[in-house]
Amino acid sequence: MSGLEKKCKKKMVPLTGNYAIAAAMRQINPDVVAAYPITPQSAIVEQFARFVANGIVDTEMVRVESEHSAMSACIGASLSGARAMTATCSAGLALMWEMLGVASGLRCPIVMPVANRALSAPINIHCDHSDSMGARDFGWVQIYSESAQEAYENVFLALKLAEHPDVQLPVMVCEDGFITSHCVQNVELHDDAVMKRFVGERKPEHSLLDLKNPITVGAIELQDYFFETKRQQEEAMGHALKAYLKVGADLSRVTGSKYPYFDSYGLEGAEAVIVTMSSAAGTTKAVVDRLRHDGKKVGLLKLRLFRPFPYEQVRDALRKAKCVGVLERSFSFGAYAPLFSEVRNSLYEAGKKPKLQSYVFGLGGRDLLESDVEEAFKELLAGKTTGGMEYKGLR
Amino acid sequence: MADAKGIVEIRIHGRGGQGAKSASQLIVEAAMDQGKQVQAFPEYGPERSGAPMVTYARISDKRITTYEPVLRPDIVMVIDPTLLEQVDVTNGMTGKSILIVNTNKKAAEIRNEAGFAGKTYAVDATGISIRKIGRNLPNTPMLGALIKVTGVISLESLIEKVEKMFLHKIGKEKTQANIDAIKEAYEKVA
Amino acid sequence: MMAAKFPSKEQLKRKCGWREIPAAGIITRAASALDHKTGSWRAFRPVIDEKKCIQCAFCAAYCPDNAVRFVKGKRTPINLDYCKGCGICAQTCPVKAITMVEEAKFG
16 A cells, blocks of 8 residues: 555545554654554554564554563553554453553553454354454443544543543543454544654653652552542542543544544434444435435434543433434343433433433444445334334345 | 446456456556546456356446446447357346347357347457457456447556556566557447 | 552551552652661560671572661671561571570560
8 A cells, every 4th residue: 555654744645544554653653562463453553564674663562472562561551651552353362451551550541453353153254343342341432433544643642642641541542343444444534743743742740760750559458448549540530531532632633633522413303313433423414414305314423432431411412302223233132222221211300301212233243235224214204113123134 | 438327337358367357457546547436346256267257347427325236238348259048138128228249259149149239349359369368358358448448548558557557567569459448449349 | 541650658657549659560769668667576686696697698689678787897786677587598597696585575
């Protein structure tokens, strides 16, 4: 792919989601990247390793033996005051499980792109959200990207949000494995110098390498202080909700894009609304365009920020709809699907509530067709809800 | 040739290793250089050399948001003629769609074989590539045929792109061979 | 979050609320462990027979609390503020110069 190896001015280039993310990492030039390859994330790290090998970045690249080690190395680096990044998905994310909690518990502002992929078994390399959804309660901020362009810009958003003094939390930037990670699209890369200025230098409040102010990290906390430390972490998530908009506004001035909690697409006056995330939102947009053209009152709420969850804002955006369908790419076995749960939660305090329908689609990379979305809209327009989980694309 | 949809949707049938993915990427990159909005993505299955595979491309004047596979292609390009017997390459094609096949047969024969009533073009991309490039690499000459019959981009744009993408990878001589192959397919497709 | 070093001597005497402590459970006041007088845990006290001691420094090397140290080639007396009576010194002493004596005997 052209134009990747060189330093660049603002320009439009054909990039996959993975290469767009690697381009963001090049512009950030993190101090440390520790990563282990896994399909469909691999191209991010391969491309970044090329930047390291060619001297385009001066990152310390740590070729670890597992994702558990990748996250461990990032945690150590982050605590020493470095900017640390990694990337993973699926089984790799699962192998990191233990360290994910350490990263957030030790308040390490690590940024990690995730090319969403199904979890085994059965083994499958294709897209669904069961990996990152499984990690939704690990104290990481989670941002989901519809396109390669969004994935690229979200990496910058994630970095400044993670390092915000009131936040200090790790952030996942999710893109759909293969669907977005491997699809060549138009991506507008922003000017290197502008992005360098935007990311600035990390200024950690504490660092293990600050010899004048020695600290102890990772001391045991039992019944005496553990609860208080975790309460702080929850407070930081609350701060992240506010800081997300602030950092988004700053980034907006640089990129011209907007970074709301969610995109409202045809929501004004919509009777039937679909809530979804990532690439499915793109496909839904195409259907909204067509149905709106035919005079149907349909709209889309594309959620970008899943953790922390913007309950109030989602409630306000959905309360006027007649029927809302939540389309998502994962189960929470034995419970409402994750995104549906949150949408349902957000509407509890609304006076007049729309009817709600949960739809699960696309597990293991099953294509989401426009006809699936159209069918869902038709059901929602007819006020057809079943009270249970429904499926699109399931035989 | 953007029609009423304002978008051209292409489906390429090939076999693993024949460069269908690279072809889709090349054509959209060339289109992007002309200011178009593009998408190129293969249908990812278990990737095996020689197994039938499909790759998609979209070229549009407007932003492309859908990630649906191309179901109603405006153009279907078949890089390997033996696929006609194995895969329903005309699936989803309408009367307005265009079928382009790498074959040494005549277009009329292909129409019968594929059972397709719409516009059909044939080009011996394999023969051309063996003569010009010295190897069976039909994907680049096929693009010459594609742009001739569809006009999605100009010949000059494609050649410019091929120069940019190939020169540093395969050197001047082989790049020129590819360009010659594209030009011949451009002229001979019928 | 907080400029003052945590935990101060005053903060050590009580349980602090979540707003007051540094993030991530880090400890920002270096050597604050000195304020933890672990000697109060001691049930047995190491008593050294000075005649037997060969100044080998094993006890100092093994003491988990630095309650006995080696300074300028000479073993210090045991610091009873921090010695929690674990008995490791007595176990490691190659000449059996250290005896663990019930604390109650010291009145």
